[in-house]
Amino acid sequence: MKRTSRDIRTANRYGVLRHIVAESPVSRQDLAAATGLSLATVANLVGELLALGMLVEVGYEDSEGGRPRGLVSVNTSGGALIGVDVAETYIHVELFDLAMTVIARAEEELRPGENQPAQVVAHIATAVAFVVEQASVASERVLGVGVSMPGQVDREGGVSVYAPNWDWHDVPLLGLLGERIPYPLHLDNPLRACTVAELWFGAARGRGDVVVVNLGTGVGAGLALGGALYRGVTNSAGEWGHTTLVLDGRLCHCGNHGCVETYVGAPGIMQSLRELSPGSPLLHPDDQTATIEALARGVADGDPVAVKVVKETARYLGAAVADLVNLLNPEVIVLSSWVARLLGQPLLDEVREAVARHALRRPLAGTEIVLCPIPSNPVSLGAAAFALEGSLASVGQNTARRTTARQRSTPS
Numbered sequence: 001m002k003r004t005s006r007d008i009r010t011a012n013r014y015g016v017l018r019h020i021v022a023e024s025p026v027s028r029q030d031l032a033a034a035t036g037l038s039l040a041t042v043a044n045l046v047g048e049l050l051a052l053g054m055l056v057e058v059g060y061e062d063s064e065g066g067r068p069r070g071l072v073s074v075n076t077s078g079g080a081l082i083g084v085d086v087a088e089t090y091i092h093v094e095l096f097d098l099a100m101t102v103i104a105r106a107e108e109e110l111r112p113g114e115n116q117p118a119q120v121v122a123h124i125a126t127a128v129a130f131v132v133e134q135a136s137v138a139s140e141r142v143l144g145v146g147v148s149m150p151g152q153v154d155r156e157g158g159v160s161v162y163a164p165n166w167d168w169h170d171v172p173l174l175g176l177l178g179e180r181i182p183y184p185l186h187l188d189n190p191l192r193a194c195t196v197a198e199l200w201f202g203a204a205r206g207r208g209d210v211v212v213v214n215l216g217t218g219v220g221a222g223l224a225l226g227g228a229l230y231r232g233v234t235n236s237a238g239e240w241g242h243t244t245l246v247l248d249g250r251l252c253h254c255g256n257h258g259c260v261e262t263y264v265g266a267p268g269i270m271q272s273l274r275e276l277s278p279g280s281p282l283l284h285p286d287d288q289t290a291t292i293e294a295l296a297r298g299v300a301d302g303d304p305v306a307v308k309v310v311k312e313t314a315r316y317l318g319a320a321v322a323d324l325v326n327l328l329n330p331e332v333i334v335l336s337s338w339v340a341r342l343l344g345q346p347l348l349d350e351v352r353e354a355v356a357r358h359a360l361r362r363p364l365a366g367t368e369i370v371l372c373p374i375p376s377n378p379v380s381l382g383a384a385a386f387a388l389e390g391s392l393a394s395v396g397q398n399t400a401r402r403t404t405a406r407q408r409s410t411p412s
Contacts, residue, residue, distance in 0.1 A: 009045075010393045012037060016045045017054065017392070018200060018385075020074055021100055025058045027069035046072055052395060053078040054098055074099045079391070080137045082145040082183070083384030084124055085190065085377055087338075088115070088165050088217040089288060093127035094380040095135050098388075100200070102376055104135040112286060115166040117176060125180035144184040144387030148193040148379050149173065150218050152236050155188050164242075164253040165218055186383075186390040190214050191238040193382030194336045194372075195222030195229055200385060202334065202374045209330040212372075213240075213321065215339040217288060219261040221324060241265065245320055263316040266292055266339055272312055277305045292342045299346045310343060311350055318354020325359040325367050336372040337379070344371065 012035070019034050020026055028046055032039045049055040049072075056075045060068035076097040085092040091108040108123040128145060151163030158174025174185050195212045198204035204212070204224060212222040219241030223230040230237050241261035242254050249258025250271065262268045266288040273283050273291065282298055282305060284290035298306025321333060335348060348371050355369060372378055 010389075010395075012041065013045050013048065013392050013395075014389050016042060017049060017074075017388070020049075020055065020072060021098070022200060022205070024073040024099065025071040026073075027061060027071055029069055048395075076101070079143040080132075080135065080141050081143055081384040081387045081391075082128055082131065083193075083377075083380035083382070083387070084128065084145060084147040085193070085379035085383060086120065086124065086147065086149050087190075087379075088150060091120070091123045091127055092377055092380055093124070093131050094377060094384065095131040095137065096381075096384045100381065100384065103137075104131040105380075106130045106134070117160075117168070117171045117173070121173070121176045121180060124177060128181055128183075139182065142183045143391040144186055145181060146186045146188070146193070146383030146386035146390075147173070147177065148188055148190045148383040150190065152234075152239070153187050153189050155186070155235055158185070158187050160187075167253075184387070184390060184394065186386045188235075188383070188386055189220075190216070190218075190337070190379045190382075191220040191222035192229060192231065192235075193222075193379045193386070194334075195224050195382065196385045197374055197378035197382035198222075198334050198336070198372070199224055199227075199229070201381070202372060202378065203332055203368075203370050204334065207331045209328065211324050211328060211330045211333045213324075213333060213335050213340070214337045215264060215317075215335060216337040217266045219265045223328070225328075240320070240324065243320070243323075245316060260316070260320045264313055264320065264339075269295070269309065269313050269339070273305070273309045276309060276312075280305055282306055282309075289338070289342075292339055296342045296344065296346075299343070310346055313343075314347055314350030315354050317347075318351045319358050321351060321369070322355045322358035322364075325355060325363050329363040330367055332368045332370060334370055334372050340371060 015035050016031055019031060028039060028042050032042045054075055055072045058071050058073045061071055062068060076099045078098050081096045083094050089110055093106045094102050095104040097103055106127040108127050149160050152161040154161050160168050160171040160173045162169055174187050177185055191214055194214050198212050204210040208227045210224040214220045221238045221240035223238055242259045244258050245260045245263060246258035250262035251257055252259040252262045270291050273280055282294040295306045295309060299310050352369050
């Protein structure tokens, strides 16, 4: 897709604000050095953000022998952003100020079978309304809502293209949400959201080539190449969970057999436990979270069944992660989402050993494999960043429309 000058300016505005959020307070000179933009460009972009009320001047810092440098910081009261993490078993919503600090949160459980579009939309709308009320935020201060949906999404058209675990096909999700939520809406999926969160605040910050492995009910890999989010031509990059790990293996919701997801996603881990010990008290047949929590406690207590299931999961996961190492040669691979968080260090240790057995030596030597270090929900954080990006893009569009209108009204 050809990028216009407005697209480039929006991206630069977003990059400058992102750096200020992470480093506040900061000088324009430091922003220019960090972003690679000229000082004049940074000064113009900072001026725009000050005019929008997103930044404030906060004094000066001493410089060696020169004029004191003016410092800018995020105006935390300059707006609010909402991030929505829709997973197969829950909906988690957080409201942030402009410094990306959580002000309010809500969670809605999705019970088995409660996955029709109207049901999911109702839960999202209820949770969004709750956080706005809980935070006592005026509606006009809400700059946007980022919604992360499982599966493949068309972010431009606002369509949930394919969610295999729910058998959704071409659901016009943003249209349905727009009937219930009175704020600008921005749709994407957890692979992209987790990756953006890592780029802003996590293990990917300052890195160029990054893979964020999302381990939940579904499985995928968010990609950042050259420091920028990689989406692919149809926003479908990262469907690594639906690559074949075992020929003629377990049946996947996508219709194929032996996908990575069927061995390392929560349902796949539960199947491994069921096959090893059908009557295990660790198994909660209708509760993925309770089962993974029980496995984590079992590993900590030295339960041989739990230890064996986690080792088996790591063996499959390590082989699949080694493919990512060999294919992409990334600087860092981050294990993220709730399954990785619950199984934690024991899973990471086993995965590192398994990757070392399968990956080529040279690319592996340059790759660090870590757990997600973000203490809050990375998906809702990344989704809120999409809302911020959309808000900045709309500013550029409004400016362009006003400029065009002035040009048309000016006599020739």
